[in-house]
Structure formats: C-alpha cells, structure tokens
Amino acid sequence: MPMDFKMDIPSSSALNEGEEKDVVFDMAILGGGPAGLTAAVYAMRKQMSVIMISPDLGGQVLKTSGIENYMGFQYITGAELSQKFSEQAQLFSIKRLQESAIHLKQIENNRFVTRTDGGREITSRTLILATGKRWRKLNIPGEELYLGHGVVNCAVCDAPFFKGLPVVVAGGGNSAASAALDLIRLNCKVTLVNYSPGWQADPVLMKQLQGRVELLDQHQILEIQGEHDRVTGVKLMDRESKREHQLETSGVFIEIGLIPNTEVFKGFVALNEYLEISVDCATRTSRRGVFAAGDCTSVPEKQIIIAAGEGAKAALAAYHYITFQKH
Amino acid sequence: MALLDEKIRAQVQPQAQALIKPVTLHVFTQELECQFCRETRQLAEELAAMAPEKIKVAVHNFVLDKAEVETYKIDKIPALAVVGEQDYGIRFFGIPGGYEFTSLLQAITMVGSGDAGLSQASRMKLGALIKPVNLKVYVTLTCPYCPQAVHLAHQMAMASPLIRAEMIEATEFPHLANRDQIMAVPKVVIDGIGSFEGALPEALFIEKIIALVNGGKT
Numbered sequence: 306m307p308m309d310f311k312m313d314i315p316s317s318s319a320l321n322e323g324e325e326k327d328v329v330f331d332m333a334i335l336g337g338g339p340a341g342l343t344a345a346v347y348a349m350r351k352q353m354s355v356i357m358i359s360p361d362l363g364g365q366v367l368k369t370s371g372i373e374n375y376m377g378f379q380y381i382t383g384a385e386l387s388q389k390f391s392e393q394a395q396l397f398s399i400k401r402l403q404e405s406a407i408h409l410k411q412i413e414n415n416r417f418v419t420r421t422d423g424g425r426e427i428t429s430r431t432l433i434l435a436t437g438k439r440w441r442k443l444n445i446p447g448e449e450l451y452l453g454h455g456v457v458n459c460a461v462c463d464a465p466f467f468k469g470l471p472v473v474v475a476g477g478g479n480s481a482a483s484a485a486l487d488l489i490r491l492n493c494k495v496t497l498v499n500y501s502p503g504w505q506a507d508p509v510l511m512k513q514l515q516g517r518v519e520l521l522d523q524h525q526i527l528e529i530q531g532e533h534d535r536v537t538g539v540k541l542m543d544r545e546s547k548r549e550h551q552l553e554t555s556g557v558f559i560e561i562g563l564i565p566n567t568e569v570f571k572g573f574v575a576l577n578e579y580l581e582i583s584v585d586c587a588t589r590t591s592r593r594g595v596f597a598a599g600d601c602t603s604v605p606e607k608q609i610i611i612a613a614g615e616g617a618k619a620a621l622a623a624y625h626y627i628t629f630q631k632h
Numbered sequence: 633m634a635l636l637d638e639k640i641r642a643q644v645q646p647q648a649q650a651l652i653k654p655v656t657l658h659v660f661t662q663e664l665e666c667q668f669c670r671e672t673r674q675l676a677e678e679l680a681a682m683a684p685e686k687i688k689v690a691v692h693n694f695v696l697d698k699a700e701v702e703t704y705k706i707d708k709i710p711a712l713a714v715v716g717e718q719d720y721g722i723r724f725f726g727i728p729g730g731y732e733f734t735s736l737l738q739a740i741t742m743v744g745s746g747d748a749g750l751s752q753a754s755r756m757k758l759g760a761l762i763k764p765v766n767l768k769v770y771v772t773l774t775c776p777y778c779p780q781a782v783h784l785a786h787q788m789a790m791a792s793p794l795i796r797a798e799m800i801e802a803t804e805f806p807h808l809a810n811r812d813q814i815m816a817v818p819k820v821v822i823d824g825i826g827s828f829e830g831a832l833p834e835a836l837f838i839e840k841i842i843a844l845v846n847g848g849k850t
C-alpha cells in the first residue's frame with residue numbers, strides 16, 4: 306500500500322475563545338461540504354466576513370472512495386477532492402468553528418444567532434444553510450445495538466476491520482456499490498442486498514461488481530443478529546416469495562440512502578415533504594437573509610458539482626442581499 | 633524515495649520553521665518484524681529536515697534502549713513521542729500516515745507553541761480530574777473523523793499532567809484492536825474504565841472523559 310499523507314490544519318482560522326463576542330459576521334455558513342466550501346470561496350472573494358460552522362470539512366465527499374464525475378478530474382479520491390476544496394477555502398482568512406449548529410433564531414436588525422453544540426453563539430447578517438445529508442437507518446432490531454460492533458455507517462473508516470470476512474452491504478445505489486467494491490479489494494465475501502427491484506447504482510459500477518459479489522435483489526433485512534457484542538448474521542426475506550432465511554456475516558454496511566440534516570431548521574425556514582429546505586432558483590429560503598444550498602435543499606439531483614454550483618449561487622445571493630440592505 | 637511530496641513540504645516547512653519552542657520526535661523502532669517502523673522513522677526525519685533548528689529526531693531501538701523505552705513508557709512499535717520542553721505524554725503508535733498526518737502536524741505545532749489551545753472552560757473542567765488517565769484513541773488511516781479525536785486527546789494531555797494520550801493505528805496492532813473490541817473508529821478507550829465511539833466537539837469530548845474517569849462526577 307503506498308502511504309499517503311493528508312493535511313487539514315485549521316490553523317490561524319480557528320475561532321478563538323470569546324472572539325465571537327460583539328462581532329457580527331456578514332455570513333455564517335452552516336456546513337463544510339462542497340456547497341458550504343464553495344459558498345465560502347465566493348463570499349471571501351466578495352470580501353465579506355465569513356464564519357464556517359461545521360464539524361468537518363468535506364462533508365459526504367470525505368466518505369466517498371472514488372469520484373469520476375467532477376469536472377476537471379477524470380478520477381479523484383474523495384479524500385483528495387475534499388482536501389483540494391478545503392485548501393482552496395482556507396486560502397482566504399475565513400473563520401472556522403469546528404462544531405454543529407443546534408439552534409437558530411432571528412433577532413433585531415435582521416440578524417441571526419446560531420447556537421452550537423459547543424455552547425457558542427454566532428451572530429451574522431446572513432445565513433447559508435448547507436448541512437447536507439446523512440445516512441438513513443434501516444430501523445430494524447439489532448441495528449442500534451451492534452452499531453460500531455459490526456454495523457457500519459462509515460465504510461471508508463471501518464472497512465479495514467472486516468478484511469477477509471463475510472459482509473453484507475445494504476443498499477442498491479452508488480454508495481452501496483462503491484462500498485462493495487472497496488470490500489472486495491479487502492478480500493471480503495460480499496453480499497449486496499437491495500430492498501427495491503432493480504439496481505439504482507450507475508451501470509458502470511454494477512458491471513464491476515458482476516460475478517464478484519452475491520447480488521440479492523428485492524430482499525429485506527429483517528434483523529441484525531449477534532453474539533458477545535458482535536454481529537454474526539442477518540435475517541433476510543425474499544420480498545417476492547416472502548421466504549425468510551439466515552445469512553452469516555461479520556459486518557453490515559448500511560448504504561441505503563440519505564436524509565437531510567434539517568431538524569435544526571424546522572420552524573425556522575419552510576421544509577418540503579422530504580424535509581428538504583424549500584428554495585427558489587436563487588437559493589432563497591422562506592426567510593429573508595437565509596439562503597440554502599446543496600443536498601439539504603429541494604434542488605433536484607444530489608451531486609458534488611450541483612452542490613458546489615448552488616453554494617456559489619447562495620453566496621452571491623447573500624452578497625446582493627447585504628449590499629441592498631446597506632443602502 | 634521521499635515520503636512527503638513537494639507540495640506537502642511547501643505547506644509544512646513554513647509552519648515547522650515558525651515553531652516557537654523546539655520539539656523532539658522520539659522514534660522507537662527496530663529493524664525487523666515491524667511493518668511501518670522504517671517509514672515512521674523516515675517521516676520524522678523528513679519533518680525534522682525542514683526545520684533542523686526547531687525539530688530534532690531521537691531514534692531509539694525498542695529492544696536495546698531500555699532506559700528510553702522505560703522513560704517514555706513504550707510497549708509497542710513503531711512509536712513516536714512528541715516532546716517539547718517537557719514530556720506531555722503525547723504518543724503515536726503505528727505510522728501517522730493518511731489522515732493521521734494531520735494529527736502529527738497538529739501535535740508538533742501545539743507542543744512547539746507551548747499552548748494546548750483548549751478553551752478556558754475546558755481547562756477548568758480538566759481541573760476536576762481526580763486520577764491519572766491514559767487515553768487510547770484507536771484510528772484507521774482512512775478515517776476522516778479520527779484526527780479530531782486524536783488531537784483533542786493530545787490537547788488534554790498537554791493541558792493536564794494527569795493525562796497521557798495515545799493514537800493507536802488499529803490495523804497495525806490487530807491484537808489490541810481485538811482486545812479492545814475495535815470495529816469502528818475513532819474509539820477512545822480508557823483501560824479498566826470504559827470507552828466511547830465517534831468524534832465529539834471539545835466540550836462534550838472532555839465532559840465524557842471526565843465523567844468516565846471520575847465515575848459520573850464532573
């Protein structure tokens with residue numbers, strides 16, 4: 306294995322203790338994925354004062370092994386692309402707070418206060434909501450109990466613990482297919498279990514899996530079983546024949562799609578039926594001064610290039626909003 | 633062949649040269665039967681070469697140099713102790729490559745600045761600690777969330793004389809990972825006391841550790 310070395314030093318940009326007191330930022334960006342990072346670059350080029358509140362820089366891209374559809378790179382790993390994104394954002398003196406937003410409110414003079422899980426309160430003139438999505442759960446017995454003990458929701462982080470072992474990957478989309486590919490490389494015996502009929506993953510990925518993994522289409526995982534604090538198997542049901550059967554496995558990788566990180570915004574801005582933030586074509590939410598971009602919004606198609614583009618739009622929209630307000 | 637490419641060098645060198653206080657990287661190694669000993673040593677030497685005035689490397693043989701092994705309490709290799717004006721108990725077991733390279737740079741920068749960089753509130757909380765504790769932070773090199781946990785543990789070690797903090801690269805020490813039941817990272821383990829998974833923000837991370845160590849009393 307060639308050794309690589311990754312750098313992400315928050316450096317001078319980290320928000321010091323108490324630094325937020327009596328400061329009003331032009332923009333607070335919630336989320337450090339492609340949407341938030343692109344918004345940061347655009348806002349800094351407009352010389353706005355910007356703070357990024359996010360537990361990580363990279364978002365879902367950090368969890369992606371390989372990307373083949375971001376323009377300018379025929380192939381790039383998720384780790385490399387997120388590093389390039391954060392390097393570009395950190396070229397500017399953007400402030401960074403490595404925490405999550407837990408509450409938002411609007412105060413006088415059209416200002417917004419974001420409270421974080423670290424107990425900080427950040428005041429800003431505009432908000433960019435770019436909190437993306439997170440893994441959906443199976444919501445079946447055993448899932449919570451064995452999380453971290455065989456149930457995995459960060460494949461790139463934890464795959465090495467399953468080297469050579471039998472594993473189940475739940476899901477039929479791109480993330481499930483790419484997790485399966487990573488696991489094959491670790492000599493795992495992989496069973497890919499898809500609930501819905503047909504595979505949603507790109508045909509190019511499915512082709513790479515043919516003959517190398519067991520594909521169970523239209524199957525439901527009913528239960529994750531274990532012994533002595535470890536996963537030992539799953540109970541499956543063929544959704545056509547309704548027949549149930551057991552499968553021995555050491556790991557269950559859950560890759561069944563995503564839900565938006567928008568709980569914090571409920572009641573603050575309008576959400577659609579999928580709990581995504583409703584935005585218009587200029588990234589405006591239902592509340593003036595609050596913009597949203599990327600996977601957490603109602604914009605169709607969740608892709609890096611789209612999230613990045615929307616992030617750029619949101620920053621420019623916020624800039625125009627502030628310029629208009631000042632006059 | 634160099635481990636660190638030109639681009640990384642260009643970024644790291646100014647930071648290394650800007651260190652206020654000297655830092656010594658104590659590398660514990662042996663010639664045979666150690667997967668990444670050679671690379672860990674080379675990594676330390678390449679970092680030191682960028683700012684020879686600021687960063688020194690001391691290489692110790694794990695089998696022969698018993699005094700140093702004892703002093704720095706090293707029980708497995710490759711091991712790296714990041715030592716400043718004093719030994720704060722900051723350790724890396726296994727190579728700090730991949731995402732953990734960030735943790736190593738952060739440890740060097742922190743020790744070289746003489747400041748753990750924790751908030752006033754966190755330092756107060758650490759004052760409530762009632763006994764010595766060794767924090768073991770298990771990682772993999774492909775885990776983007778792990779450096780956050782490693783660095784917080786190292787910050788705590790620097791801020792409190794009662795704390796020592798180790799990064800342990802799980803795949804290089806499978807017997808330990810097995811014993812501590814590591815199947816997900818980052819995972820913080822305190823021997824005989826407890827463990828938790830996941831990267832948490834500073835305030836929560838420290839509260840969790842103090843609650844574990846002080847038996848629920850924070």
Ligand SMILES: Cc1cc2nc3c(=O)[nH]c(=O)nc-3n(C[C@H](O)[C@H](O)[C@H](O)COP(=O)(O)OP(=O)(O)OC[C@H]3O[C@@H](n4cnc5c(N)ncnc54)[C@H](O)[C@@H]3O)c2cc1C
Pocket residue numbers: 335336337338339340341358359360361362363364365366368369370371372373374375404405406407435436437438439479480483566569598599600601607608609610612
């Ligand atoms: C396994 C996998 C493979 C993929 N492969 C591809 C691909 O090949 N090509 C492609 O184009 N797309 C791919 N995608 C989709 C792509 O990653 C997303 O569309 C893109 O990352 C969305 O960017 P975003 O910035 O909107 O959100 P995210 O990337 O989800 O980032 C959201 C950010 O918000 C932060 N956050 C969450 N909650 C809070 C809070 N309360 N406060 C503050 N911050 C918060 C998160 O920590 C994160 O930094 C893949 C996704 C996955 C999961």
